[in-house]
Amino acid sequence: MAKTILAVDDSASIRQMVAFTLKGAGYEVIQAVDGEDALEKANQHTVNLVLTDINMPRMDGLKLLALLRKLSNYKTVPILMLTTESSDDIKAKGRAAGATGWLVKPFDPKRLLEVIAKVIG
Amino acid sequence: MSDDLEQFYEIFFEESSELLADMEACLLRLNVNSPDLEDLNAIFRAAHSIKGGAGTFGFVDITETTHMLESLLDKLRKGELEVRSEMIDAFLKAGDVIKNQLAGHRGEGAADPAEAAMVLDELKKLSDETQLQSNKEPSNTERRADAPIENLRVDESAATVAENKPKYIYCIEFSKSGLNEAALENLFSNLQLLGALEGETRGGGDNLCSLKLATENSEEEIWEALAFVVDPEKLKIESEVSNSIKNALKEEVNQSDASMHYKAKEVLASPGYGFFPGAPAAPREKDSQEITEKPLLQKDTDQRQAAKASTKANAPVTSNETSSIRVSIEKVDQMINLVGELVITQAMLAQTASQFDPIVFEKLHSGMNQLERNTRDLQESVMSIRMMPISFVFSRYPRVVRDLASKLNKRVELKTVGENTELDKGLIEKIADPLTHLVRNSLDHGIEQPENRRAAGKSMQGTITLRAFHQGGSIVIEVSDDGAGLNRAKILAKARERGLSIHDGMTDQEVWQLIFEAGFSTAEAITDVSGRGVGMDVVKRNIQSLGGRIDIESSFGVGTRISIRLPLTLAILDGLSVTAGDQMFIVPLNYIVESLQPTAADIKTVSGNGRLVQVRGEYLPVIALHEIFNLHPNVISVHDGILVILEAEGRKAALFVDDLVGQHQVVIKSLETNYRRVKGVSGATIMGDGKVALILDTTALVMASQQEIV
Known part of the structure; x- marks a missing residue:
C-alpha cells in the first residue's frame, strides 16, 4: 500500500507543488492549510510521514509538532519541518518539539523525494 | 524539474497577489502609535509566504525584495524597533515593487529594476537605523524605570544578553600533531581575541590539546579561526553550558547532549536538510548530516519567545481560510451559457406543455412545474458562482485615498459600507477603474483643504464614503463626500465657454449631467490627480456599457453623492x-x-x-x-x-x-x-x-x- 504523507503549508502553491511531486512518486498525499487543519486530518487518517511548514496562521508548525507528538499514534511517525531559512534556532525549537528532521525551503522536487526516501523509503 | 514547477506558477501568482492585498490592508489598518501585534505578524507572514514561493519557483528578484521586507518586519514584530510611518510607506512601496515583479514574471509588462533597487535601499536604510537604535539602547537599568511599558520588553531582553556575556562556552579539542610552537601561539592568540580562553593552553607532550573558550561568537566563527590551522578532521568543538544555566535547563541539556558536536564537513557545506539524531524515526545513516545547532543559551531566549508566541496564539484569531477551489472563468462562463440555453429550452417546453389539457396531462404539468423550479434554482446557483463581494474593489481605495490625501495635503477618512454586497465578477473588474476615478475626483474636487473646511465650520478631516447595496434587481454603488459640493454657476459658466447648449432654467440634475460631457473640467489648475477633463465622460461610458446608469446628487457646501446603478449580472x-x-x-x-x-x-x-x-x-x-x-x-x-x-x-x-x-x-x-x-x-x-x-x-x-x- 502506498505510504501516506500529510503535507502542511499555508501557501497553496508550495502545498500543491509538494503534493504533485509526492503523488508523482507514488505517495498518497493529504493536504492541510495550517496546524489546526493538520491536527484534525492527522486524527482522521493514518499517516506515514508529516511534512510541515513552520510559519503558518492559526497554529504554527512548532505547535503542531508538539501536539502531534502527544498523540499516541504519532509518537514515532517521522515529522519533517520545512523552514524558509536554515535558521538554527528554528531547528533547535523544532528538535525540542520532536521533529525528525528539517528541509530548507526553497527546495527542488528531487531533493524533497530524496529526503523523504531516506526517512520512509 | 522546472517544467514540473511551471504549472504551479499561476497558483503562486494568484496566491501572492492575494497575500499582497492582505498585506496592504493590514499596513493601512496599522496604527503607527500602537501597532497591533497580530497585524504585524500577519504582514510578516505574507512577506514570508511570498518569499518561500518565490524561492521555490526561482523568482530571484521577488525573493530579494521580500527578504528585505521580511527581515525588517521581523525586527518590528519582535519589538526590536518601533513602527514609524516612513516604514509603512516603504512597505507599501515594496508591495508595489513586488506586484510589478509578479506582473513581470507573468509576462504582463516588465518590472523596473531601478525602482526595486531604490526600495531595497530604503528598506535596508530603515533596517540599519534599527541597528543604530538598538546599539544606542542603554544596557544599564537606569532608563528602564521610566521607559514606557512597550519598551520594557526590548530593554529586558537586551539586558539579559548583556548580563550573560559571554554567551557560550565551548570545549575545543584538537590534535597538535603537525603544528609548531609558533602556529600554536598564533592559534591561541586568535582564540583569545574571540573570548576568554582557559585550559592547558601549552599542553603537555601528548598530542591532544583541549581548551575551554568563553565567547559570544558562534561556533562557526571558532571553526573559521581554527579550521585553517588545524586539520578539520582532528578538530572537535563542543558547546558547554555554565552551571547556573545548566540547572535552569537541565531537561533541555539531557535531551540534546548527544548532538552537541559538529563535524567539520557539514559546517562548510550545508546540505539543505538534516535529521536530528535520536529523534523519532530519524534514519540511522552513518553518513547522515547532523543538525547545526546553536548552544543552549540561545534556546533559553528562544523558549521565552516561544512562550510569548504561545500566549499570543491563545488570543482570538480570526481565520480567513475558507475551503475553495480555483476554476478558470471560461469554465464558469460556459456553464452559465449552458444554463441559459437550458432556461430557454425549459421555457419552450413549458409553452408546448401549456397546450395540453391540465387534467388529462396532470403529471406532465406537475413535472413541468418541478422542472421550472429546478431550472430557476440551478440558474441562481450557477450565477452565484460568478458573484464576488465588492470588497475586492473597495479594498484598493484605502491606499488610493491615503496616497492622494497626503499628496494634496488633505485629511480624509474613507468609510466603506456594504463590502459584502456581491456582484458579478465581470462587473467587479470593470467597475474598478470608473470607481477609482470617482474617488479621486471626490478627493481632489470635493474635499476642501483642512483650513477651508474649518472656516466652513466643518471638521478638518473630510469623509469619503463608499457604499454598496442591492436594490431590486440591481446593485447600487455610491461614492459620497462631505466636501464642497458641485458649483452650479461654475459648471454653467464652463459649459457656456465650451459652447454647450444650456440655459439658466436648467434643473440641477441637468446641470450636474454636464460634467459628464467630454473634455469638461472646472478645475482651475490641471494636476496629475484630476482636471484633465478626460474622465467623467469615460466613467459614464464605462458604466453605460455595463448596462448601468450614473446619477449625481449634490448640495453646495454640503457634499456630493454619485450613485452608480448596475444590473446584478451581465448575463x-x-x-x-x-x-x-x-x-x-x-x-x-x-x-x-x-x-x-x-x-x-x-x-x-x-x-x-x-x-x-x-x-x-x-x-x-x-x-x-x-x-x-x-x-x-x-x-x-x-x-x-x-x-x-x-x-x-x-x-x-x-x-x-x-x-x-x-x-x-x-x-x-x-x-x-x-x-x-x-x-x-x-x-x-x-x-x-x-x-x-x-x-x-x-x-x-x-x-x-x-x-x-x-
Missing part, C-alpha cells in the same frame, strides 16, 4: 416584453418608471412630427417603437396603445408600444457577435417560443428623442 436581465406590430421587444426593467394608457387630451403634437405627452405635469417626447423599426403597428393612435415611461441619464421619454406582454428574466445574447450592431438595440434574447426578441437600448432611444425636440 441576465430583468425586462418587460412589449409588442409593436408582430414583433416582440424587451425593455430593461430598471429604466422603466411607469406604464400608462394616455387619454387623447394628454397628447400634443408639436411642429409637425413631434408628439409630446403630458404625464404628471411634465411634457415628455413620445417615441413610437414601430416607427423606429419600420413596423406596421396594430395600434395607430397613441391613446389606444400603451406608453412606457423611460428614464435614462436624468431625462425621460415615453415609449409608445402596442401592448405589454409580461415581465421576464432574459438571457442576453450579444447581437454584435452574432450579427452586427443595430442602432437602438443593445442585444437580443430567445423567448420561450423560440423566437428572437431584441433588447432595446433605452439610453440611446431616450437621448435620440431629446435631440429631436431641441
Whole structure:
C-alpha cells in the first residue's frame, strides 16, 4: 500500500507543488492549510510521514509538532519541518518539539523525494 | 524539474497577489502609535509566504525584495524597533515593487529594476537605523524605570544578553600533531581575541590539546579561526553550558547532549536538510548530516519567545481560510451559457406543455412545474458562482485615498459600507477603474483643504464614503463626500465657454449631467490627480456599457453623492416584453418608471412630427417603437396603445408600444457577435417560443428623442 504523507503549508502553491511531486512518486498525499487543519486530518487518517511548514496562521508548525507528538499514534511517525531559512534556532525549537528532521525551503522536487526516501523509503 | 514547477506558477501568482492585498490592508489598518501585534505578524507572514514561493519557483528578484521586507518586519514584530510611518510607506512601496515583479514574471509588462533597487535601499536604510537604535539602547537599568511599558520588553531582553556575556562556552579539542610552537601561539592568540580562553593552553607532550573558550561568537566563527590551522578532521568543538544555566535547563541539556558536536564537513557545506539524531524515526545513516545547532543559551531566549508566541496564539484569531477551489472563468462562463440555453429550452417546453389539457396531462404539468423550479434554482446557483463581494474593489481605495490625501495635503477618512454586497465578477473588474476615478475626483474636487473646511465650520478631516447595496434587481454603488459640493454657476459658466447648449432654467440634475460631457473640467489648475477633463465622460461610458446608469446628487457646501446603478449580472436581465406590430421587444426593467394608457387630451403634437405627452405635469417626447423599426403597428393612435415611461441619464421619454406582454428574466445574447450592431438595440434574447426578441437600448432611444425636440 502506498505510504501516506500529510503535507502542511499555508501557501497553496508550495502545498500543491509538494503534493504533485509526492503523488508523482507514488505517495498518497493529504493536504492541510495550517496546524489546526493538520491536527484534525492527522486524527482522521493514518499517516506515514508529516511534512510541515513552520510559519503558518492559526497554529504554527512548532505547535503542531508538539501536539502531534502527544498523540499516541504519532509518537514515532517521522515529522519533517520545512523552514524558509536554515535558521538554527528554528531547528533547535523544532528538535525540542520532536521533529525528525528539517528541509530548507526553497527546495527542488528531487531533493524533497530524496529526503523523504531516506526517512520512509 | 522546472517544467514540473511551471504549472504551479499561476497558483503562486494568484496566491501572492492575494497575500499582497492582505498585506496592504493590514499596513493601512496599522496604527503607527500602537501597532497591533497580530497585524504585524500577519504582514510578516505574507512577506514570508511570498518569499518561500518565490524561492521555490526561482523568482530571484521577488525573493530579494521580500527578504528585505521580511527581515525588517521581523525586527518590528519582535519589538526590536518601533513602527514609524516612513516604514509603512516603504512597505507599501515594496508591495508595489513586488506586484510589478509578479506582473513581470507573468509576462504582463516588465518590472523596473531601478525602482526595486531604490526600495531595497530604503528598506535596508530603515533596517540599519534599527541597528543604530538598538546599539544606542542603554544596557544599564537606569532608563528602564521610566521607559514606557512597550519598551520594557526590548530593554529586558537586551539586558539579559548583556548580563550573560559571554554567551557560550565551548570545549575545543584538537590534535597538535603537525603544528609548531609558533602556529600554536598564533592559534591561541586568535582564540583569545574571540573570548576568554582557559585550559592547558601549552599542553603537555601528548598530542591532544583541549581548551575551554568563553565567547559570544558562534561556533562557526571558532571553526573559521581554527579550521585553517588545524586539520578539520582532528578538530572537535563542543558547546558547554555554565552551571547556573545548566540547572535552569537541565531537561533541555539531557535531551540534546548527544548532538552537541559538529563535524567539520557539514559546517562548510550545508546540505539543505538534516535529521536530528535520536529523534523519532530519524534514519540511522552513518553518513547522515547532523543538525547545526546553536548552544543552549540561545534556546533559553528562544523558549521565552516561544512562550510569548504561545500566549499570543491563545488570543482570538480570526481565520480567513475558507475551503475553495480555483476554476478558470471560461469554465464558469460556459456553464452559465449552458444554463441559459437550458432556461430557454425549459421555457419552450413549458409553452408546448401549456397546450395540453391540465387534467388529462396532470403529471406532465406537475413535472413541468418541478422542472421550472429546478431550472430557476440551478440558474441562481450557477450565477452565484460568478458573484464576488465588492470588497475586492473597495479594498484598493484605502491606499488610493491615503496616497492622494497626503499628496494634496488633505485629511480624509474613507468609510466603506456594504463590502459584502456581491456582484458579478465581470462587473467587479470593470467597475474598478470608473470607481477609482470617482474617488479621486471626490478627493481632489470635493474635499476642501483642512483650513477651508474649518472656516466652513466643518471638521478638518473630510469623509469619503463608499457604499454598496442591492436594490431590486440591481446593485447600487455610491461614492459620497462631505466636501464642497458641485458649483452650479461654475459648471454653467464652463459649459457656456465650451459652447454647450444650456440655459439658466436648467434643473440641477441637468446641470450636474454636464460634467459628464467630454473634455469638461472646472478645475482651475490641471494636476496629475484630476482636471484633465478626460474622465467623467469615460466613467459614464464605462458604466453605460455595463448596462448601468450614473446619477449625481449634490448640495453646495454640503457634499456630493454619485450613485452608480448596475444590473446584478451581465448575463441576465430583468425586462418587460412589449409588442409593436408582430414583433416582440424587451425593455430593461430598471429604466422603466411607469406604464400608462394616455387619454387623447394628454397628447400634443408639436411642429409637425413631434408628439409630446403630458404625464404628471411634465411634457415628455413620445417615441413610437414601430416607427423606429419600420413596423406596421396594430395600434395607430397613441391613446389606444400603451406608453412606457423611460428614464435614462436624468431625462425621460415615453415609449409608445402596442401592448405589454409580461415581465421576464432574459438571457442576453450579444447581437454584435452574432450579427452586427443595430442602432437602438443593445442585444437580443430567445423567448420561450423560440423566437428572437431584441433588447432595446433605452439610453440611446431616450437621448435620440431629446435631440429631436431641441
